[in-house]
Amino acid sequence: MKFNNVFVVDDDKIYHFLIKKLLSSNNIEVSPFFFENGLEAIDGIKDKLDKGENPPDLILLDINMPVLDGWQFLEEYKKIKEYIKKEISIYIISSSDNSMDRNRAKEFEEEITNYYLKPMTSDAIKSIFAI
Template sequence: MGVFSSCCIIDDDEFFSISSKIILKQVDFSDNILYYTGGQEALDGLVGLLVENVALPTIIFLDLNMPKRDGWSFLKEFEEFPEEKIKHIQIYIVSSFISPDLIEKAKDYKLVKDYIVKPLTESAINRIISSQKST
């Protein structure tokens, strides 16, 4: 049984998503891994879960640079979801951009737990698991 009941990857990079899923499964991170290729698709899918009264994923790995609706736009709209439905969620930004400005901007969003530089590694995943166990 995974540490988290469900998690979500929002990224338009198929290679990143596949490799991340493999690592997440290897460390038994989550029982259910959702995958969306963009911010708008993710918002639509997550709203669908809410309509069906299905709990949203506990962990979201979010890319910033995506076409149509980027990660920032996703965050802005996602934080408008009902508080009781999202307060348990931790968002980890995963980006190939290493920028102090972006890392600071991420801190403006209450659900963003950390900023991870791609690729998503087993070490980074284990830090997330450890932080969960210590809370």
């Protein structure tokens, strides 16, 4: 699958920088949009839908964030998913290897494509973008 619009939802600015570096060093041509919490990202999706623009093809989602965390984002996403005319691939990218988080991810099987642990690596990015 070809990803063009990518939402990176994480409150860590260093992680934003790292993702930009990984994308460019692996020659991945995408337009990343960065959000610091789940609420900003949900609003970003709704905004694109309201304007008749394409929602993101891919979301890289952290779990632990202020305002709206990754789980709350997924709950909100479930509510608007029916209005989105395409499949959005959502990858959890978390520093949590906690079994509770991994089990909770199973509750969102229909929404979550995969679960990766931080730090992100070139291999992980390549597997997400199927290079």
